[in-house]
Every structure is written in structure tokens, then in C-alpha cells.
Amino acid sequence: MYPSISAFIGWRYLRGRSGDRFSRFVSYISTAGITIGVMSLVTVLSVMNGFESQLKHRILGVLPQAVVSLTNGDTPMKSSPPSFVSELSSAHPPQPIVRGEAVIQSASELTVGMMIGVEPKDNDPIQQYIMAGRLSTLTPGSYRVFIGQTLARNLNVSIGDKLRLMVTSASQFTPFGMIPRQRLFTVAGIYNTGSDVDGQLIVTNMQDAASLMRLKKGTISGWRLFFKDPFVVSELSKQSLPEGWSWSDWRSQRGQLFQAVGMEKSMMGLMLGLIVAVAAFNIVSALIMVVMEKQSEVAILKTQGMTNRQVLGIFMVQGASSGTIGALVGGALGIALALNLNTVLQSMGVSLFALGGQLPISINPLQIFAVIVLAIVLSFLATLFPAYRASSVKPAEALRYE
Structure with missing residues (x-):
């Protein structure tokens, strides 16, 4: 024994x-x-x-996990992304994106947030967190936005209400001085991820965002990449890109968290x-x-x-x-x-x-x-x-x- x-x-x-x-x-x-x-x-x-x-899953599933763009910021919009960009995106095909910081104003409150412009698709990561509204309503020229539940509560707005978005990076000279680019948007939907993203991120149509940011016609902020594990960006960011291209990922915004x-x-x-x-x-x-x-x-x-x-x-x-x-x-x-x-x-x-x-x-x-x-x-x-x-x-x- x-x-x-x-x-x-x-x-x-x-x-x-x-x-x-x-x-x-x-x-x-x-x-x-x-x-x-x-x-x-x-x-x-x-x-x-x-x-x-x-x-x-809740934060990095909604925020852009990584974006590849030209160094000068004017990335041309094409029917299909460059081949090396497609090879980097492992979960879904790369998608064009327009992004920037914006000042958000309602009838009673004022705050700042991050605006991303996307092409509405059924496989968009935010789709599973939508509480009200349909992503397909973000059509070009409609100037509609989806906001988080926390942001909607802070701004005291609901579906159908108006929000004023102001982009300081696209300020223009006027007789009264520098005035940020601004436009009224309609709240078309509300999402809830259960994280602090709900109080900061706003989603709109890519063309409407480009118009607000005064991007040149046919240009975008970059190509959005998708991964099964967002933590792989630490390894992928070390790969060399073709000359003139740059890499940015979620670590610049949520790395400390x-x-x-x-x-x-x-x-x-x-x-x-x-x-x-x-x-x-x-x-x-x-x-x-x-x-x-x-x-x-x-x-x-x-x-x-x-x-x-x-x-x-x-x-x-x-x-x-x-x-x-x-x-x-x-x-x-x-x-x-x-x-x-x-x-x-x-x-x-x-x-x-x-x-x-x-x-x-x-x-x-x-x-x-x-x-x-x-x-x-x-x-x-x-x-x-x-x-x-x-x-x-x-x-x-x-x-x-x-």
C-alpha cells in the first residue's frame, strides 16, 4: 500500500x-x-x-481598441483598408473611424467627452449595450448621436432632445475671435455598459463627425482595429508600420486604469x-x-x-x-x-x-x-x-x- x-x-x-x-x-x-x-x-x-x-469587455469593447492612421492625420477613406491594416485586425475587419474631443452642452448642463464617428453596422461593439434606439438611425446628414446612460442623466436629456457639440480643434476665425466648430445633434439612442465610458463617449455617424471636425472630403481619422483580446496591443504596437503610418491604442486613455x-x-x-x-x-x-x-x-x-x-x-x-x-x-x-x-x-x-x-x-x-x-x-x-x-x-x- x-x-x-x-x-x-x-x-x-x-x-x-x-x-x-x-x-x-x-x-x-x-x-x-x-x-x-x-x-x-x-x-x-x-x-x-x-x-x-x-x-x-465593457470599456475596451466599446472604445476603439487601436487606430492606425497616417502621421499627418489626413488618412484617405477607401473602399477597403490597406492590406497591412487588415492583417493587424484579428476579430473583425477594420472599419473607418472619425474621432475627437468635444464639448457637450444641453439646455441645463455642460461637459466634455469623446466623440467617435462610425459607419452603423450590426456587428458594431456598442450594439449589445444599446438600451433604447437603433444604431441604423445614424444616417449621414441626420446629425444624431448615441450617448451613455450616465451622460444622459448628467445632462438631463432623453431621446429626442437636442445637444450642442463643440469641437475646439476645428475652431474658426470670426469677427468676434476664435469660435469652436459647433452644431446641434439629436439624441437618437442611449446605451449602458455599466462603466465610466457611459459618461464620456458619444457615437454619431462618421460623415456627420467629419463635417463637424471640418475634415477634408474623403479623409478619416484612421482605421479602427478589433481584437479578441485587447491586451495584445502591447505586442502589436511593437511591430513596424510602413513609413508615414502611426499607431495609437486604448492605453493612452485607459492604460492607467x-x-x-x-x-x-x-x-x-x-x-x-x-x-x-x-x-x-x-x-x-x-x-x-x-x-x-x-x-x-x-x-x-x-x-x-x-x-x-x-x-x-x-x-x-x-x-x-x-x-x-x-x-x-x-x-x-x-x-x-x-x-x-x-x-x-x-x-x-x-x-x-x-x-x-x-x-x-x-x-x-x-x-x-x-x-x-x-x-x-x-x-x-x-x-x-x-x-x-x-x-x-x-x-x-x-x-x-x-
């Missing part, structure tokens, strides 16, 4: 005897510490992954990882106590012919088994808690979000596997010193007063 005598004795020591209550208590506390640490780490990382995934989320996830992982490390070091104290209690037994085993390596294996099996059990049980409990975390919080009467919102949960199997393996490795390393002390016991000295 056991591959070696060391494993057999090590497992017996792990279970303990009726007289070794304190040693068993310390051993159980060490196992429980690793279990709680791994469970907490798996649960917190799953929640942080959920937040990161939600931000990725995702860096903050990534740093927070790393710090949470580090702090909870320290809990696992402390629990693993508890194994050291538990094994040292066991070694001190078992000196006479170790000496007897050595007189029976057991080698130092076999004695070393006994206490490594004992300590590593405690860590392995704690890591596996903690991983299973962490997955179970993460999957039912919203139900648990609801049963406790804890409301983290308004309007019945829930914590986003995203379980990464590879990440959980790495956490469990790390906990097992730490437990194994914690057994080396006590096991070495046990293997160095000299039978004559240990049995001197027996």
Missing part, C-alpha cells in the same frame, strides 16, 4: 497517537492555515479576474500569499516539536538499520502531506466559495452594488493550479530543516538516558 517504509511511518506520525494531542493540534493548525490561505487567495483572485474581465487593477491584484495576491507562507512556516515549528519528541524513536529506527535518507523521508512525508492536504482542500473550498460568493453575500444581507448588481467572478484554472502548486512547494521546503535535524540524530546520544 505504501511505496516505502518512510512514507508509512511519516503518515503514521501525521495522524499521531492519542498521547500526542498537542503535536496533533499544532499540525492541524498548520494544515488549517494553509487551507484558509489558499481558499482566500483563490477567491480573491477570482473576484479580481472578474473585475478585470468586466472592465476589458488597467495598470491600477493589475497592481491591486498583484498586491492582494502578495498579501494573501504571505498568509500561505506563514502557515507553511508553522509546519517548521510543528515538525521541530515532533522531532524533539521522536528522538528516541528515531534512534531506535536507526539501530534497526534505517538510513539517514529514510529518516529524512519520514519527516518530509509528514510535513509535505500536511501542506498538500491543506492546499488541495483550500483550492476546492476556494472554488466553491468563489462560485457561490454572491449567494453567500446575499444570504448575509451584504449589498455591494445598487440595483441588485453582483460581484463578477472569473475562475482561471491555470491560476488556481499555480496557487496550489506554490503552496505545496512552500510546504515541502518548510520540511527540509526539521527533517535534516531528525536525520542527524545520533542513536547513542538519544538513548543515553533511556
Whole structure:
């Protein structure tokens, strides 16, 4: 049943005897510490992954993920994009886009936002977030816009109301001085992504946006690229483009946000990882106590012919088994808690979000596997010193007063 005598004795020591209550208590506390640490780490990382995934899809799914344009800004509008642009866009074919910053004014409020002009299509990323209106109503010359729910609430407007858009980059000289280009637009629809994009982004027809920004006829701001994973821009941006072409992506607008989320996830992982490390070091104290209690037994085993390596294996099996059990049980409990975390919080009467919102949960199997393996490795390393002390016991000295 056991591959070696060391494993057999090590497992017996792990279970303990009726007289070794304190040693068993310390051993159980060490196992429980690793279990709680791994469970907490798996649960917190799953929640942080959920937040990161939600931000990725809701924010980067609507904002232009990357735009390739001529360096001088006057990108010619053609029936099809250049071949190298098509090769960069992996999720959907590139689409022409006109974008710029605009001042948005309603009858009662004034704010600033980002305006993008698109060609209305059914596969546009914003389509799945539309609450009211149809994207097909953004026809050329209609001067209609889609705005986020947050922006509509801040400006106190609804569908059918008028908004004045002013573009300072297209200011023109008049007898009264420099006046920004402006025009009235009609609110044709409202979208809701559940992120801060709802308070900043406005979407209109590409030709209407180009007219407002006074772009030359037949020119656009660039070609909009689409990716299955928006984070690939960090690698794609390193590729060389043909002379005269430039690259810009979402990191210039939302890079700091995702860096903050990534740093927070790393710090949470580090702090909870320290809990696992402390629990693993508890194994050291538990094994040292066991070694001190078992000196006479170790000496007897050595007189029976057991080698130092076999004695070393006994206490490594004992300590590593405690860590392995704690890591596996903690991983299973962490997955179970993460999957039912919203139900648990609801049963406790804890409301983290308004309007019945829930914590986003995203379980990464590879990440959980790495956490469990790390906990097992730490437990194994914690057994080396006590096991070495046990293997160095000299039978004559240990049995001197027996």
C-alpha cells in the first residue's frame, strides 16, 4: 500500500497517537492555515479576474481598441483598408473611424467627452449595450448621436432632445475671435455598459463627425482595429508600420486604469500569499516539536538499520502531506466559495452594488493550479530543516538516558 517504509511511518506520525494531542493540534493548525490561505487567495483572485474581465469587455469593447492612421492625420477613406491594416485586425475587419474631443452642452448642463464617428453596422461593439434606439438611425446628414446612460442623466436629456457639440480643434476665425466648430445633434439612442465610458463617449455617424471636425472630403481619422483580446496591443504596437503610418491604442486613455487593477491584484495576491507562507512556516515549528519528541524513536529506527535518507523521508512525508492536504482542500473550498460568493453575500444581507448588481467572478484554472502548486512547494521546503535535524540524530546520544 505504501511505496516505502518512510512514507508509512511519516503518515503514521501525521495522524499521531492519542498521547500526542498537542503535536496533533499544532499540525492541524498548520494544515488549517494553509487551507484558509489558499481558499482566500483563490477567491480573491477570482473576484479580481472578474473585475478585470468586466472592465476589458465593457470599456475596451466599446472604445476603439487601436487606430492606425497616417502621421499627418489626413488618412484617405477607401473602399477597403490597406492590406497591412487588415492583417493587424484579428476579430473583425477594420472599419473607418472619425474621432475627437468635444464639448457637450444641453439646455441645463455642460461637459466634455469623446466623440467617435462610425459607419452603423450590426456587428458594431456598442450594439449589445444599446438600451433604447437603433444604431441604423445614424444616417449621414441626420446629425444624431448615441450617448451613455450616465451622460444622459448628467445632462438631463432623453431621446429626442437636442445637444450642442463643440469641437475646439476645428475652431474658426470670426469677427468676434476664435469660435469652436459647433452644431446641434439629436439624441437618437442611449446605451449602458455599466462603466465610466457611459459618461464620456458619444457615437454619431462618421460623415456627420467629419463635417463637424471640418475634415477634408474623403479623409478619416484612421482605421479602427478589433481584437479578441485587447491586451495584445502591447505586442502589436511593437511591430513596424510602413513609413508615414502611426499607431495609437486604448492605453493612452485607459492604460492607467488597467495598470491600477493589475497592481491591486498583484498586491492582494502578495498579501494573501504571505498568509500561505506563514502557515507553511508553522509546519517548521510543528515538525521541530515532533522531532524533539521522536528522538528516541528515531534512534531506535536507526539501530534497526534505517538510513539517514529514510529518516529524512519520514519527516518530509509528514510535513509535505500536511501542506498538500491543506492546499488541495483550500483550492476546492476556494472554488466553491468563489462560485457561490454572491449567494453567500446575499444570504448575509451584504449589498455591494445598487440595483441588485453582483460581484463578477472569473475562475482561471491555470491560476488556481499555480496557487496550489506554490503552496505545496512552500510546504515541502518548510520540511527540509526539521527533517535534516531528525536525520542527524545520533542513536547513542538519544538513548543515553533511556
